[in-house]
Amino acid sequence: MDLNTIAQTLGLDLTGTLARFGGSEALLVRFLKKFPQDGSFAALCAAVEQGDMQGVEHAAHTLKGVAANLGLERLKEHSDALVAAVRKGETEGVPALFAQVREDHAAILSALEKL
Secondary structure, three states, X not given: OOHHHHHHHHOEOHHHHHHHOOOOHHHHHHHHHHHHHOOHHHHHHHHHHHOOHHHHHHHHHHHHHHHHHXXXXXXXXXXXXXXXXXXXXXXXXXXXXXXXXXXXXXXXXXXXXXX
């Protein structure tokens, strides 16, 4: 699968992201391939499992930043919604929001395997 196809599949902001990576597709691909090693999703899973809302906020915020830097717009938006819900004290929505983040993360990992 090429980068354009992955961008469409994942909702990747290819134009903006490439601009941040100096126009280098190779550099972007290199960083995308490092995404599975980022520990913020694992930290988010642990915090959700433990009901640690401060941990959920922190890990989701970190994941949002990683997603934003890589142009992974859907993951960024869903992570941001999770952060906002926790900050507003709307913790009853955390499971559904986390499910969206988990789905985005799985789709990204699946697509990256094909790069």
